Amino acid sequence: DVELICEECKGTRYKPTVLDVRYHGKNIHEVLNLTVKEALRFFAEAPKLTEKLRALEEVGLGYLRLGQSATTLSGGEAQRMKLAAHLQPANREAGRPVPAGAPRVKRRMLYIFDEPTTGLHFDDVSKLLSAFRRLIDAGGSIVVIEHNLEVIKTADWVIDLGPEAGSAGGLVVAVGTPEDVAKSEASHTGRFLREMLAAANVRSPTKKRCAQRRKLRPTGARFSTRAPSCVRGAPGAQSEEHLARYSVAIRW
Numbered sequence: 001d002v003e004l005i006c007e008e009c010k011g012t013r014y015k016p017t018v019l020d021v022r023y024h025g026k027n028i029h030e031v032l033n034l035t036v037k038e039a040l041r042f043f044a045e046a047p048k049l050t051e052k053l054r055a056l057e058e059v060g061l062g063y064l065r066l067g068q069s070a071t072t073l074s075g076g077e078a079q080r081m082k083l084a085a086h087l088q089p090a091n092r093e094a095g096r097p098v099p100a101g102a103p104r105v106k107r108r109m110l111y112i113f114d115e116p117t118t119g120l121h122f123d124d125v126s127k128l129l130s131a132f133r134r135l136i137d138a139g140g141s142i143v144v145i146e147h148n149l150e151v152i153k154t155a156d157w158v159i160d161l162g163p164e165a166g167s168a169g170g171l172v173v174a175v176g177t178p179e180d181v182a183k184s185e186a187s188h189t190g191r192f193l194r195e196m197l198a199a200a201n202v203r204s205p206t207k208k209r210c211a212q213r214r215k216l217r218p219t220g221a222r223f224s225t226r227a228p229s230c231v232r233g234a235p236g237a238q239s240e241e242h243l244a245r246y247s248v249a250i251r252w
Contacts, residue, residue, distance in 0.1 A: 032067025039066055055084040059131045060124030076118030083116065083131055086140075109140045117148040125150045149196050152189065153178050160189045 005011045012019060012029040019027045024042065026034075034042055036056045043049040056062065059080040064073075073081065117125055125148060132142050144151060152158060158181045160174040174184035181187055182194040 029067075032065065034066055035062065036064055036066065037062035052088060055087040056081070058087065058127055059084050060120050060127045074119040075114070076116050076120055079113055079116045080120070080128065080131075083111075083113070083128075083135075086111070087131055087134055110143065111135060111140055112143045112145075114145045115147065116144065117146065117151060122150070129154055149192055153193060153196055153200075158189075160184070160187050162188060 006013075009015065009019075014027075014029055019029060021027060023031065026042070031039070031042070036053050040050055040053050040057060040062075043053065056064065061077065061080055061084065064077070070078070070081075116128060120128065129151065132144075135142060144155070146152060155178060158174070158176065158178055159172060160181055162169050162171065162173045163186060174181045174187040174190055178193055178197065181190045182197055184190040187193075
């Protein structure tokens, strides 16, 4: 691509009269060049703004610039951007008006993510899992197509597709809790999961809570309302196609 910088605005895309307006010493062009993390400090005195920015930081997008084009986002970043929108209090509590004195009923919503850890530093995966927990605590359920073992090991229910990629895949190799899948000799996921669980020697504390909650039961699968559920397979193992079949069968 060939880009020509405007001689008048010098690439800022704003007229001089607009750039003359400043907030705390910065004009609109300089503000849009701030990262989310920098903007949190800059707008510290504007709670309505920081509330939205903090949601982006919580899903590991603190490095994005405010004026960054959406077309430059990776698939994982775009999904986490949408996730941040659902973490906003106004969205979590949206719904029918609640009569005075009546208990607020949590929205039961199903979220489906396709490899949301793409492009995410592994240190920020814990932030993503915390964001998932907030959606679940707000009454949602989560189905994730994922290869990241940190995400898979925290799931309540795992569907492992494979055993290989492409035409050698597309079959359900193992189904169950991460511990169940780890016991499967036919599962590549199980082999690596077995090593990870053995090293940690602990399971997420959500396990007991999961057993106490009603589960969604689509044909051939089971999804919890208390923890993410993972669909995992070798790259190209037709996991997206099979998830589509599962998702249309989900009933409350």
